Amino acid sequence: MEYFLLSNKGLPIVNKDIKNLSSLAENAKQRQIHALFEQPGRAGQFSLSAGGLFLDYSKQNITRDEVNSLIGWAKSQSLEKKVADMFTGKQINVTEKRAVLHTVLRAPAKVQQEVLGERAEELAAAERQMAAIVNKLCSGTLSAGGGEKISHVLAIGIGGSYYGIKTALTALEPFHNTGLKVEVLANIDGGALMEKLAKLPAKNTAVVVISKTFTTQETMLNAAAVKTWMLAQSGDKDIIARQWFAVSTNLDKVSAFGICPEHTLPMWDWVGGRFSLWSAVGLPLALAIGMENFSRLKAGAFTMDEHFQQAPLNENMPVLLAMLGIWNRNFLDHASLAILPYDHALRALPGYLQQTDMESNGKSVSMAGEELAWQTAPVVFGQEGTNSQHAFMQLMHQSQDIIPCDFIVALQGASDYHHHHQVLVANCFAQSEALMLGKSLAQARAELKGAGACDDEIDRLAPHKTMKGNTPSNTLLLDALTPESLGALLALYEHKIFVQGVIWQINSFDQWGVELGKVLGGDVLSAMAGNDSEQLSGSSLMLIKRFINKTQLTQSG
Numbered sequence: 001m002e003y004f005l006l007s008n009k010g011l012p013i014v015n016k017d018i019k020n021l022s023s024l025a026e027n028a029k030q031r032q033i034h035a036l037f038e039q040p041g042r043a044g045q046f047s048l049s050a051g052g053l054f055l056d057y058s059k060q061n062i063t064r065d066e067v068n069s070l071i072g073w074a075k076s077q078s079l080e081k082k083v084a085d086m087f088t089g090k091q092i093n094v095t096e097k098r099a100v101l102h103t104v105l106r107a108p109a110k111v112q113q114e115v116l117g118e119r120a121e122e123l124a125a126a127e128r129q130m131a132a133i134v135n136k137l138c139s140g141t142l143s144a145g146g147g148e149k150i151s152h153v154l155a156i157g158i159g160g161s162y163y164g165i166k167t168a169l170t171a172l173e174p175f176h177n178t179g180l181k182v183e184v185l186a187n188i189d190g191g192a193l194m195e196k197l198a199k200l201p202a203k204n205t206a207v208v209v210i211s212k213t214f215t216t217q218e219t220m221l222n223a224a225a226v227k228t229w230m231l232a233q234s235g236d237k238d239i240i241a242r243q244w245f246a247v248s249t250n251l252d253k254v255s256a257f258g259i260c261p262e263h264t265l266p267m268w269d270w271v272g273g274r275f276s277l278w279s280a281v282g283l284p285l286a287l288a289i290g291m292e293n294f295s296r297l298k299a300g301a302f303t304m305d306e307h308f309q310q311a312p313l314n315e316n317m318p319v320l321l322a323m324l325g326i327w328n329r330n331f332l333d334h335a336s337l338a339i340l341p342y343d344h345a346l347r348a349l350p351g352y353l354q355q356t357d358m359e360s361n362g363k364s365v366s367m368a369g370e371e372l373a374w375q376t377a378p379v380v381f382g383q384e385g386t387n388s389q390h391a392f393m394q395l396m397h398q399s400q401d402i403i404p405c406d407f408i409v410a411l412q413g414a415s416d417y418h419h420h421h422q423v424l425v426a427n428c429f430a431q432s433e434a435l436m437l438g439k440s441l442a443q444a445r446a447e448l449k450g451a452g453a454c455d456d457e458i459d460r461l462a463p464h465k466t467m468k469g470n471t472p473s474n475t476l477l478l479d480a481l482t483p484e485s486l487g488a489l490l491a492l493y494e495h496k497i498f499v500q501g502v503i504w505q506i507n508s509f510d511q512w513g514v515e516l517g518k519v520l521g522g523d524v525l526s527a528m529a530g531n532d533s534e535q536l537s538g539s540s541l542m543l544i545k546r547f548i549n550k551t552q553l554t555q556s557g
């Protein structure tokens with residue numbers, strides 16, 4: 001392996017870039033971020049615009065020399081070539097022998113033609129099919145039984161077949177213009193199912209089942225339950241063929257389920273689930289915001305794609321975001337990343353990024369199958385601000401762990417409550433400041449003294465009022481939350497994750513880690529049905545027994 005050659009003592013021997021960065025990091029660990037602002041012009045020098053977004057990374061614990069070293073290292077890893085390999089369709093998903101081409105879905109027809117050749121027509125056909133479905137449902141051409149208009153849509157899918165849709169539906173609520181009410185169902189929890197069904201008029205609901213494989217347990221069980229419910233509620237045996245749609249690569253399974261070929265939209269194996277919003281997977285979103293807004297979303301993402309491909313690495317927003325993340329993770333040893341959108345409309349974004357980041361880069365084996373000697377994806381978590389301030393941000397201010405964060409905020413709010421928006425933005429800017437500055441013991445003492453506290457009181461309380469500060473953060477500004485800015489934002493994070501995968505030498509595009517749980521889920525179900533299981537531990541067998549006993553009791557009671 002290139003970075004660390006494991007000697008027979010198992011000790012990592014670093015290459016010269018790593019060696020240099022490691023010694024720079026030792027120095028960085030000793031300093032205060034706020035002291036870096038003594039350098040005039042830091043804010044302007046450590047910020048940039050791209051794709052309609054503005055990134056301020058001046059509150060990171062980093063100097064220009066350190067940024068340059070990180071960029072130099074990325075260059076030495078042939079990052080530019082690897083970016084080109086992805087965009088031109090090389091098989092970079094080596095374990096599954098697939099290209100990774102979600103970017104082509106949002107590119108203009110000319111680029112699609114260049115990358116896919118004749119197969120570009122499949123994309124155009126899918127887009128036409130999608131537009132026709134949106135048009136039919138919105139115009140009432142495709143009506144429910146008895147000629148009534150379809151009023152609701154239920155999208156059923158999970159993981160990558162859910163998070164992007166959910167995030168964009170929530171973020172773009174002001175752009176919902178078709179009159180259709182779109183709901184999404186992911187979890188295999190009867191409670192989630194009942195909650196959705198209670199909102200839906202069976203006869204007037206269209207259903208879109210989204211599953212690349214069309215075998216995912218949660219999606220298939222939910223789809224079957226909704227089918228049964230809809231047939232019973234409507235008493236209309238043709239309702240599935242008329243009002244159900246599917247997005248999948250598994251055409252046989254879709255047709256066996258009862259969804260007709262004209263209602264089945266394609267997916268391609270070169271589009272990973274968590275990067276698939278731009279494909280027909282976006283149908284439920286398009287049914288809410290219309291095809292024009294869906295195209296605007298893709299156009300925003302394409303702007304970021306162009307920037308990512310063309311900007312020099314040291315002025316490249318996804319590359320900088322990625323390398324700052326690596327600096328924090330691998331050199332300053334910060335194990336987490338908080339995503340803090342100060343925007344109620346972006347409340348689903350932390351969940352979306354948890355999946356895209358951790359399912360992509362939560363790995364410990366290199367492309368070549370060797371065990372890595374370094375950490376990969378941080379633990380990503382987050383919540384909308386200001387709610388986060390009244391929850392886990394206490395820990396970010398006062399625990400010993402430093403948790404880097406990304407603040408995301410739109411300068412222009414979507415509501416009519418302009419003062420609310422000003423207060424929201426003020427809180428966002430104040431938190432990054434507070435996390436960076438902290439409060440020393442001397443400051444806490446002076447503050448208490450100023451408030452008239454006696455000496456005993458000052459001694460007693462001051463230590464509790466200190467805050468460690470020195471927490472690095474990025475602030476991402478959007479002018480306003482629009483389809484274009486959302487597209488650019490999602491593409492920015494997609495590319496950040498890709499760049500980190502390249503540097504960490506992992507395949508960001510498979511997810512074998514989720515498989516064992518699926519297999520054992522089958523074993524547990526089998527044991528619950530009374531079959532012997534040698535696989536399961538005493539703990540799991542005990543839990544199963546308690547479940548069976550309780551269920552039997554409830555049933556007999």
Ligand SMILES: O=P(O)(O)OC[C@H]1O[C@](O)(CO)[C@@H](O)[C@@H]1O
Nearest residue numbers: 158159160161211212213216273
């Ligand atoms: O679209 P499918 O095949 O139902 O898969 C759903 C999701 O399950 C996963 O394989 C694992 O969680 C995701 O990568 C994928 O997006």
